[in-house]
Amino acid sequence: MATVAAEHVGVYATAGVHPHDSKQGLAGIEELLELPQVVAVGEAGLDYHYDHSPRPIQRDVFAAQIQMAQRHHLPLVIHSRSAWDETFEILDREGVPERTVFHCFTGGPDEAREALARNCLVSFSGIVTFPSGQDLRDAAVICPLDMLLVETDSPYLAPVPHRGKPNRPALVPLVGEKIAEVKGVPVAEVAAATWTTAARFYELRAADAAKTQALAD
Numbered sequence: 001m002a003t004v005a006a007e008h009v010g011v012y013a014t015a016g017v018h019p020h021d022s023k024q025g026l027a028g029i030e031e032l033l034e035l036p037q038v039v040a041v042g043e044a045g046l047d048y049h050y051d052h053s054p055r056p057i058q059r060d061v062f063a064a065q066i067q068m069a070q071r072h073h074l075p076l077v078i079h080s081r082s083a084w085d086e087t088f089e090i091l092d093r094e095g096v097p098e099r100t101v102f103h104c105f106t107g108g109p110d111e112a113r114e115a116l117a118r119n120c121l122v123s124f125s126g127i128v129t130f131p132s133g134q135d136l137r138d139a140a141v142i143c144p145l146d147m148l149l150v151e152t153d154s155p156y157l158a159p160v161p162h163r164g165k166p167n168r169p170a171l172v173p174l175v176g177e178k179i180a181e182v183k184g185v186p187v188a189e190v191a192a193a194t195w196t197t198a199a200r201f202y203e204l205r206a207a208d209a210a211k212t213q214a215l216a217d
């Protein structure tokens, strides 16, 4: 992914160890964070739904990546599933990085409030369009427009009416449309706000400038 991102302006990468892979450790991640196209640490966090790695290891590897984000002054992209209490506990213990986002948010209004209280962004995926996604829609209602992002999490979680097919970045407008609908604001407003927030959060202009420089060298 970092290789693709290096060659295309407008494409960026994050580097981290997903909770599923925690047991593999963090070897090689710190070096990737030095690359100009790598704009964040992550996905990092806890996944107690699948438990692909033992929980104590997930917790240690998450904590280490929080420290990494702070050391490198990079944003942290959190993946948290069925592990809200411990996610917030570890964040509070290690110190919430200045720029932190809950990617593919799966909580409700209570969890969104906890995230917002820590100045974290909340990123909504196609789940917000699912009939079963009422909790997420309620969370979106309470998220200020400048504290939320939209994403696909492709190839997973294709939004309605594409469910069951592979997801792709081109479907992200459907997520934005649903957010606009539940918040009762124009779609263009959601598009503009999420774009501005993403560019600021990931410092995308600086990343593009550094990439262009690296390609020229």
Ligand SMILES: [Zn+2]
Residues within 6 Å of the ligand: 043, 079, 103, 104
């Ligand atoms: Zn994830």
